[in-house]
Amino acid sequence: MAAILMVVSAADSLTMKDGSEHPTGYWAEELVVAHRALLEAGHMVDFATPGGVKPTVDKVSLQAEAVGSEERAEDFRTYLDMIDVDLFAPLVLADVDPSAYDAVVLPGGHGPMADLFRDRDLGRILVEMNGAGKIIAPFCHGPAGLLSATADDGAFAFAGRRLTVFANSEELGGGTGENTPWLVESRLREKGAHVETGPDWASFVVRDGNLITGQNPQSSEDVAKEVIKALAE
Numbered sequence: 001m002a003a004i005l006m007v008v009s010a011a012d013s014l015t016m017k018d019g020s021e022h023p024t025g026y027w028a029e030e031l032v033v034a035h036r037a038l039l040e041a042g043h044m045v046d047f048a049t050p051g052g053v054k055p056t057v058d059k060v061s062l063q064a065e066a067v068g069s070e071e072r073a074e075d076f077r078t079y080l081d082m083i084d085v086d087l088f089a090p091l092v093l094a095d096v097d098p099s100a101y102d103a104v105v106l107p108g109g110h111g112p113m114a115d116l117f118r119d120r121d122l123g124r125i126l127v128e129m130n131g132a133g134k135i136i137a138p139f140c141h142g143p144a145g146l147l148s149a150t151a152d153d154g155a156f157a158f159a160g161r162r163l164t165v166f167a168n169s170e171e172l173g174g175g176t177g178e179n180t181p182w183l184v185e186s187r188l189r190e191k192g193a194h195v196e197t198g199p200d201w202a203s204f205v206v207r208d209g210n211l212i213t214g215q216n217p218q219s220s221e222d223v224a225k226e227v228i229k230a231l232a233e
Helices: 028-040 070-082 084-088 120-131 142-148 168-174 184-190 217-232
Strands: 003-007 013-015 021-023 044-049 103-106 135-138 205-208 211-214
Touching: 003 028, 003 120, 028 044, 028 070, 028 217, 070 084, 103 120, 103 142, 103 217, 120 135, 120 142, 135 142, 135 217, 142 184, 168 184, 205 217, 211 217
Parallel strands: 003 044, 003 103, 103 135, 135 211
Antiparallel strands: 013 021, 205 211
């Protein structure tokens, strides 16, 4: 059994390009699918957020039209209700000892664009775990959290690494559109990451050593499977 840290955004809104506040949080499908798969594989999962704040689910991610069917939406609602006791009191990110975990998983939603991308505690955890060769698995908007990781020499800790992320085409075509304050794909490229993308809205996973990334919500299950596979190696 491996110990996995699931880092979730504590944000409930994102300031848009025009200054308006867009309600957000974590995307239900991403957290539910990954969490359930990791538990079913026999692993332990601890939640952590900045400040130990209970994370907010993006309400859109619980709507049938957003996830494909009312049955799926109800499944996500039921699962979140079941684990609410864990989500209610996550670990404080600043108190996390990275040496206690074998992997860190970062689901998305637009929340990470509001807080995790510049969270120093997350950056510390990522740098230490990456240095130890431990599994780092952000997906969809979760890779925004990688931007918090600065190496001792001041460089981006994941420069030169192959990864994927919610594509600019997905953001502009079906995300928050032209009012998006910044594009995670573009920012990661600017920082020196080698970003690869697959077809919009289809599962696409990239593994570069200990770094496992997924492009979108549709990649949630495949990211979890790749993490489980990597932990067994």
